[in-house]
Amino acid sequence: MSALPASPVRRVHIGRWVSAVLALSLLAFSPTAAFYAQHFLGGPAQQSATLPPARVGVPSAEVVRSYALTALSFQGALADVRVSERRRLSLTEMQYQTYVQARQTLGPARASATMRLLNTEIRNQNPALSRRSVFGSPEAALNNVQGWLAFVAWAETTRPGDRALAKQAPVPIAPHIVRANRANIVRAANALHLAPGGLAAILDNEQAGARSGFGLSGWLRTFTDTVALRATEAYGSSGATGRLSRTVGLTQMSWEDAVGQADRLRSLGVTLNGPYPTDEAQARAALNSPYDHFLLSASRLRGYLLASLPTKPNPYADPLSPSTQAHLTDAWANFLGPAWHNNPALASSGQTWPYAWNAFFKACLYEQRLFAR
Numbered sequence: 001m002s003a004l005p006a007s008p009v010r011r012v013h014i015g016r017w018v019s020a021v022l023a024l025s026l027l028a029f030s031p032t033a034a035f036y037a038q039h040f041l042g043g044p045a046q047q048s049a050t051l052p053p054a055r056v057g058v059p060s061a062e063v064v065r066s067y068a069l070t071a072l073s074f075q076g077a078l079a080d081v082r083v084s085e086r087r088r089l090s091l092t093e094m095q096y097q098t099y100v101q102a103r104q105t106l107g108p109a110r111a112s113a114t115m116r117l118l119n120t121e122i123r124n125q126n127p128a129l130s131r132r133s134v135f136g137s138p139e140a141a142l143n144n145v146q147g148w149l150a151f152v153a154w155a156e157t158t159r160p161g162d163r164a165l166a167k168q169a170p171v172p173i174a175p176h177i178v179r180a181n182r183a184n185i186v187r188a189a190n191a192l193h194l195a196p197g198g199l200a201a202i203l204d205n206e207q208a209g210a211r212s213g214f215g216l217s218g219w220l221r222t223f224t225d226t227v228a229l230r231a232t233e234a235y236g237s238s239g240a241t242g243r244l245s246r247t248v249g250l251t252q253m254s255w256e257d258a259v260g261q262a263d264r265l266r267s268l269g270v271t272l273n274g275p276y277p278t279d280e281a282q283a284r285a286a287l288n289s290p291y292d293h294f295l296l297s298a299s300r301l302r303g304y305l306l307a308s309l310p311t312k313p314n315p316y317a318d319p320l321s322p323s324t325q326a327h328l329t330d331a332w333a334n335f336l337g338p339a340w341h342n343n344p345a346l347a348s349s350g351q352t353w354p355y356a357w358n359a360f361f362k363a364c365l366y367e368q369r370l371f372a373r
Contacts, residue, residue, distance in 0.1 A: 051168070053146060054101040054153035066108065067099050070115040077122040078138065087138075094142045101146065105153045110364050113331035117360055118145055121352045132351040144170075148361040156368060171358050174207040175369075181250065181290060182370055188294035191270045192302045193320060195329045196371045197363030198337030199251070199298055204362050205338065205355060206252045248287040251297045251341070255283035261299040267319055270295060304340035305333055308348070334363035 059067075074095050078088050095118070102111035121141045124133035135141045147170050155165055162175040178185070178200050185203070189196035247254050255277075262276035272292045277283035286292040305328045306313065313324055327333070338359030339347035346353060 051147075051150040051154045054105045054149040056097065056100050057104060059100050059103070063100060063103050066103070066112075067096060070099055070112065071095075073119050074115065074122075077119040080123045080126050081138065083138065091138050091142065094139070094146075098142055098145055098149070101149045101153075105149050105156070106364055106368075109331040110334070110367075113334065113360070114145060114364075116332060117335055117352070117357070118142065120350060121357070124350070124352050131349070132346055132353045134352050134354055134357045152361070152365050152368065155365065172208040173362060174204050175366075177207045177250075178204050178366055179370065181294070184290050184294040186371065187291075188298035191295060192268065192298040193325060193328065194298055194302060194305075194337075195333060195367065197334050197367035198359075199294065199301060200366040200370065201334065201338050201359040201363035202251050202297070202301070202341050204366070205342075205359050207250065248284055249293045250290060251293065253287055253293070253297050253300060255280050255287060257300050258283035258287055258296045261296050261303075264299050264303060265295070270299070272296075301337050301341065302328065304344065304347075305337060307344075308336050308340065331364075334367075335360040338363070 071092070074092070075088075078091060083091065095115075098118070099111060099115060102114045105111075106114065118141055121133055121135065122138045123129070124131040125136065125138070125141075135144065151168065151170055154168065160168070162179060165175050166173050181203060185196050185199050189199055248258075258277045259279065259282075262278070265272070265276060272286060272295060273289060274286055274292060275282060277286050277296075286296060306324070309324070309327055313319075313321070318324075335356055336347065339356035342355045342359075343353070347356065
């Protein structure tokens, strides 16, 4: 007797599992697919208790003067999206409260960068520009900023453990992984003369994303990285397996990018535990070593930030000139660095998207939580 055909319900379940595995494979192999796979397969959205707004207090005259410098650009952003007069007045009040909260919670430099990010996001909401934006309205963007500020203020006041911090965060975060790699992050940031927040935010984004899809995406990513590494050790090249593992290690850096870092590292007197990578096998081995991985990743991050300079620096000039270093260590680099890491095309055209937006606030969080002096 022939076996009974599978029931329609069973076929549906099988189809869902096959689709899930395919989507998780994409997630493991493509940072671009991560956001969408997280949305559809990552289970319920991050749930956290409602936090009180970040403290405002009575702003000083200096804070009010600083706010006035941000008000004009904010009004310009609102003009770009053509809000009504009633909405403009309401949004102006929200922006003032947000700036004062940001000054109290993040300090002046990060508060200014927060306002710049907010203005960029609002301008990108103009449909005529056909640009990526994170939110559909200025109100949604302001509410999200206030939520992040409330979270950072709560973390600063209560000093929770990593598990409690992750549970309360507005998006998935991986503070235990960032903490475990703190020494390597600081060492790499110092060696490449960068602020550590951007590098920590990239690590967090990549590792928090690896936990999406019930954690299978991280397992698949590790599995394919290991297979590709073993292939390069045996044959000198990963061959077909390397197509499924283009990016490697904690911050998901491509091995091709790792090969291109030798000149910059040499110019700054930075050495690795092993040789500077010159081929795929050496690059994969270096990227699987946390010490070397963060040095290579910081080197690429420095290169990206240099590429974002309005005018390209003279290649024969001092690579650590004050003007260059001011750009590379400015609070705005907390957005630019992760943005260029994830999608140079979007970053270079001034667009905003969830990976880069959330990374900015994660960088601010970790600079205060783990790297404050």
